[in-house]
Amino acid sequence: MKIRTRIIWLLSTTFAFLVLVFSVFVYILSSNYVFNDFYDRLKTRSNTTIRIELDHRGDKEFVRDFKQEYLEKLPEEKSVVVELAKNMRAVDAGRRSPHENDFIEKVVRNKHAQERKNNILKYGILYQAKDGTSYVVYTSAKNMYYTRYKHYLGGLLVFMFIAAVGFIFVVSLWLSKRLIKPISDLSSNVHNIGTENLHFRIENKQDGDELGELIDTMNNMLDRLETSFETQNNFISNASHELNTPLTSIIGQADLMLSKERSMEEYQTALSSILEQAEKLNKKTKALLFLAQTGFDGKKMTIEKLRVDELIFETMETVNKIIPGNKIRFDFETLPENLDLLEINGNSQLLQLALSNVLLNASKYSENKEVRIYLSHTAAYLSIHVKDLGIGIPPKDLNHIYDPFFRASNTNSFEGYGIGLPLTRNIMRQHKGKIIVHSEENTGTLVSLLLPYKS
Numbered sequence: 001m002k003i004r005t006r007i008i009w010l011l012s013t014t015f016a017f018l019v020l021v022f023s024v025f026v027y028i029l030s031s032n033y034v035f036n037d038f039y040d041r042l043k044t045r046s047n048t049t050i051r052i053e054l055d056h057r058g059d060k061e062f063v064r065d066f067k068q069e070y071l072e073k074l075p076e077e078k079s080v081v082v083e084l085a086k087n088m089r090a091v092d093a094g095r096r097s098p099h100e101n102d103f104i105e106k107v108v109r110n111k112h113a114q115e116r117k118n119n120i121l122k123y124g125i126l127y128q129a130k131d132g133t134s135y136v137v138y139t140s141a142k143n144m145y146y147t148r149y150k151h152y153l154g155g156l157l158v159f160m161f162i163a164a165v166g167f168i169f170v171v172s173l174w175l176s177k178r179l180i181k182p183i184s185d186l187s188s189n190v191h192n193i194g195t196e197n198l199h200f201r202i203e204n205k206q207d208g209d210e211l212g213e214l215i216d217t218m219n220n221m222l223d224r225l226e227t228s229f230e231t232q233n234n235f236i237s238n239a240s241h242e243l244n245t246p247l248t249s250i251i252g253q254a255d256l257m258l259s260k261e262r263s264m265e266e267y268q269t270a271l272s273s274i275l276e277q278a279e280k281l282n283k284k285t286k287a288l289l290f291l292a293q294t295g296f297d298g299k300k301m302t303i304e305k306l307r308v309d310e311l312i313f314e315t316m317e318t319v320n321k322i323i324p325g326n327k328i329r330f331d332f333e334t335l336p337e338n339l340d341l342l343e344i345n346g347n348s349q350l351l352q353l354a355l356s357n358v359l360l361n362a363s364k365y366s367e368n369k370e371v372r373i374y375l376s377h378t379a380a381y382l383s384i385h386v387k388d389l390g391i392g393i394p395p396k397d398l399n400h401i402y403d404p405f406f407r408a409s410n411t412n413s414f415e416g417y418g419i420g421l422p423l424t425r426n427i428m429r430q431h432k433g434k435i436i437v438h439s440e441e442n443t444g445t446l447v448s449l450l451l452p453y454k455s
Contacts, residue, residue: 007179011172012165019164023157030153035121038143039114041074042123045139049079050127054135074141076120084108084134107136119143182211190218246277253277306351308342308382308451309335312373315355319363326363331374341377344451346431351451354427357420358386358447364414366390366444381433381450393439401437410441424449 083091088108093101106113107124114123124138182205189202201222204215257270316328336342362371366388376383393401397408402425405418421435428435432452439445 007176008169008172011175012169015168015172016161016165019161019168023161027153027157035116035143038121038141039123042114042121042139042141043112043125045074045077045079045141046123046125046137049081049139050125050135050137054081054127054129054137076142077139078141079137079139082136082138084136088134090136103138104136107138108134186211186215186218193222246281249277250274250281302347303345304348306344306346306348307339308344308375308384311348311351312355312384315352315359316373318352318356319359322360323363323368326368327370328359328363329370329372331372334374334376336375336377341382342375344382344453346451350427350430354424354449355384355386357424358449361416361420362386362388362390362445362447364416365411381452384449384451386447386449387444389444392441392443392445393437394441398437398439 082096082104084104085091090096090101090104093104096104103113103115103122103124106115107126111126112124114121116122119142120140121143122138122140124136127135127137129135186202189200193200201219202215204212204219253270253274257267262270312330316330319326319328359371359373367390369389371389372387374385374387376385391410393408394410397406400406401408402422403418404422407416407418421437425435428449428451434448434450436448436450437445438448
């Protein structure tokens with residue numbers, strides 16, 4: 001069932017039920033009012049009968065004339081005066097029906113009483129005359145007003161119910177169309193988005209409500225998708241270039257050597273060149289495979305408790321072997337007094353690889369100037385900061401530093417493959433951590449690795 005149909009059905013049935021309950025409520029209250037009003041009329045006539053038949057004051061004729069002139073005759077109206085014996089039972093009880101005697105006893109017990117049998121209503125009053133004699137005076141009549149009122153009110157309520165249901169249906173139809181239109185527009189806009197126009201964004205006319213939040217979320221998702229597609233395209237372009245270059249060189253050298261007989265020295269030179277290109281190709285292939293592995297969130301890795309200071313020192317030893325004489329220095333003053341704050345959970349080999357990538361880049365791109373390592377911590381993270389005084393990263397390149405094989409425009413004179421930072425970011429993600437890079441061209445770069453205390 002479509003949402004629009006659900007809205008129409010839900011609104012229509014809900015309001016129809018409410019109108020029905022209200023109509024029944026009005027019908028019952030009105031019916032009770034009609035009966036109470038008729039009982040009041042019977043009470044008035046009973047009191048009038050008492051004044052005429054039993055009260056010995058001199059206004060009997062006046063009361064009789066007033067009754068005939070101003071109190072209309074009710075259908076099947078009958079007023080009865082019943083004398084009571086000393087035992088408060090009807091004097092002529094034997095001549096009366098059991099039902100009538102029961103009603104008289106009820107009046108005697110309660111001073112007054114009323115009853116309804118079919119459409120005949122009866123109201124009785126207990127009266128004591130001046131001579132001490134007690135009487136029960138009651139008046140009965142047929143309530144024709146209720147019958148006519150019931151038919152009129154019932155017909156009116158049924159008509160109003162049908163009209164209300166029709167009105168509610170029309171309003172529900174209009175309201176559902178108004179509510180669903182933004183969703184329909186959203187569906188139409190999303191349907192038109194494809195890989196060829198990922199730059200398209202949905203116009204948000206529902207700012208401030210839940211649908212507006214959904215549109216903002218979808219636009220943010222499109223931003224991420226567009227970035228992902230661009231990254232993927234750049235990766236494919238760069239990867240094909242990076243892998244093609246050594247392959248082309250190898251094939252060219254081999255074809256050249258095979259084109260005619262060569263001297264031993266030429267073969268050795270060619271083989272050395274082929275070996276060099278093959279080693280480069282091997283390194284790039286391994287880097288690609290490792291990058292793909294660390295980018296897979298489901299990859300299992302061994303987690304153990306580590307000391308970050310020990311991790312830093314072991315990584316510095318590794319970097320010393322690769323770049324002898326580097327000027328990487330650790331700031332011991334930043335060590336916390338509570339050494340327990342240096343303990344985290346993680347994979348030692350992966351974290352050493354991530355930190356070594358950052359340290360090698362810092363030393364390489366600062367042309368072996370001083371590189372400072374220092375620590376800081378918050379309630380959630382222990383951070384390793386690596387600060388260098390190197391060439392920095394141009395502002396226009398900062399958004400692409402995590403693209404595989406991307407290299408900043410000012411790094412042409414430095415050897416590298418553009419794999420280090422993407423690999424480091426993947427490792428940090430696996431540890432539920434973060435990497436943050438701040439850089440100014442020709443001033444230096446600060447790389448911060450944030451490791452959570454609970455991973």
